[in-house]
Amino acid sequence: MSDAQLTLDDLRRVLLEGSGTDEDVDLGGDILDTTFEELGYDSLALLETAARISREYRIELDDDAATAEMTPRELLDLLNAAAPRP
Template identity: 60%
Template sequence: MPTAHFTLDDLRRILLEAAGADEGVDLEGDILDEEFESLGYESLALLETGSRIEREYGIALDEELLSDVQTPRTLIAAVNESLGAVQSAA
């Protein structure tokens, strides 16, 4: 099982696997507070990203949450919150 903490590097990897990257977008830069839309990721790409996160980390993410998150920072925080809830229940 993957680490119990979801990081920006984890998100970058999954974003690339799920939807690739637009030309001219540097995912390796400081993107924590960039809006997903400005990074080239629309709602469908985020739903696919969320689905991959759920499968890989064994958590459930609310579809509404995935449509509401605006930045990598907020998505990472939501994933880590879900991971914490799963670990607390175990």
């Protein structure tokens, strides 16, 4: 990964590729402060998302770091803080 920050669009893509989305949820909307639980993602889906991010972006997170009570904004902050620096 370069020194660029992981963005909401990056997170949306990983969520869709890994876990899909509930038909009632619009990930294209303003979701930054909506919990993953409200978006229809459970802890298993977030574990899969964290594993995909780890592989693709080389960002390691503790298995307990990403939770369904977390928002995309909080997860992005956590991921970007943990991202390797050149």
